[in-house]
Amino acid sequence: MNSHLNAEAYGPAPKASIAEIAGRVRRLRLEMEQASVDLMVLTSKANIQYFSGWPNGGDRTRPSLLLVGRSGVGLVAPRMYESLIEPMGLQCDAHLYSGFVPQWTEMAVATSQSMVGNAAKIGLDYGQDHAGAGSLPLIDGLSRNADVVEAGNIIWNVRVIKSDFELRLIRASLDLANRAFDNVLPLLKPGVTELSVYQELQFDLIRNGADKIEPFPVIFGRNAFAYGRRPTDRRLEIGDYIWTDFYHSYGGYGADRNRTARMGAPSAAERDAYTAVRHVTHEVCRGIRAGSTCGDAYALFETLWKSAGLTKLFGAGRIGHGGGLDFTEPPSIAPTSAEVIKPGMVLHVEPKLETDHGVFQFEEVICVGADQNQFLSVLSPAELPVVGS
Incomplete structure (x- = not known):
């Protein structure tokens, strides 16, 4: 954890x-x-x-x-x-x-x-x-x-240029997301519903200091995810992935933090997919440079994605965006974006891979530096979180 x-x-x-x-x-x-x-x-x-x-x-x-x-x-x-x-x-x-x-x-x-x-x-x-x-x-x-x-x-x-004061609030908001997910994950077992997990996550967020929670998805499944839907009474089964995307704030600053886990032991192919997408995401975060464009960042992503042998990118039109008081802000890390990346920008990097077995995504958040970027959240776990095994 x-x-x-x-x-x-x-x-x-x-x-x-x-x-x-x-x-x-x-x-x-x-x-x-x-x-x-x-x-x-x-x-x-x-x-x-x-x-x-x-x-x-x-x-x-x-x-x-x-x-x-x-x-x-x-x-x-x-x-x-x-x-x-x-x-x-x-x-x-x-x-x-x-x-x-x-x-x-x-x-x-x-x-x-x-x-x-x-x-x-x-x-x-x-x-x-x-x-x-x-x-x-x-x-x-x-x-x-x-x-x-x-x-x-x-x-x-x-x-789009964040002060040290804003960065402190963003870090706290992201930390609340991580804590809620990690605190609730041990409670998961076959038969629990999306709605019950959603409620437990909400309780944890409020108990630990979130000042506002917008509706956010908690979805169980293996493929064909409808990412925008609200939690339902669907029950968790062995082999399911648990996919969340937090929308709460601390001091007004939103988290927009994605986390995933699996019910039951994954196959070797699933572990490999998890590792590959995580590696690409982190390398994009480290490789983004102030003074380049968002289109340049997307080109870097494409090169790394292909080199890792990954093909089935979820087609959202972009693999990242800004964040702050609003959950999503400019710029967009998209193929044709000419927006210039500047020191002090906060960027969410979140390419998503869908396979027949599950969904693999890591929404990592960085503050762009003049020379080196800074992660604003503890990184997603090195190994796929597994419950019920």
């Missing part, structure tokens, strides 16, 4: 410092200046939290919103949260509204005009991997006196 980073349960996650938030805003303003954007309107919970520290942006009925100008920062939030804002020490002007989405929209438009006036260029958190949380009335209101543009790339140019 894995060793773990922390022997005790994790306590409440630390909050980003004023200096941490100020550095993020400063970097965002540099990107805004290069793109000639006068004001950023941030509507998604992750973006609001990242650039202000305000954690209450995800309420669909009474939403919040952050406006970042060239000099000022404004938070539009429900008046019901007034007593929470000042104690948090947020470095922004609070604009409070009473009501629901129509009043939020009104306040947001009025605040944007007070910050930049007319004939401005406003960037919204829409675009690649950004769907925002706005509404047509908000866009219409902002567009009356400004040019509204997608600003996903501006935001990602800042967010």
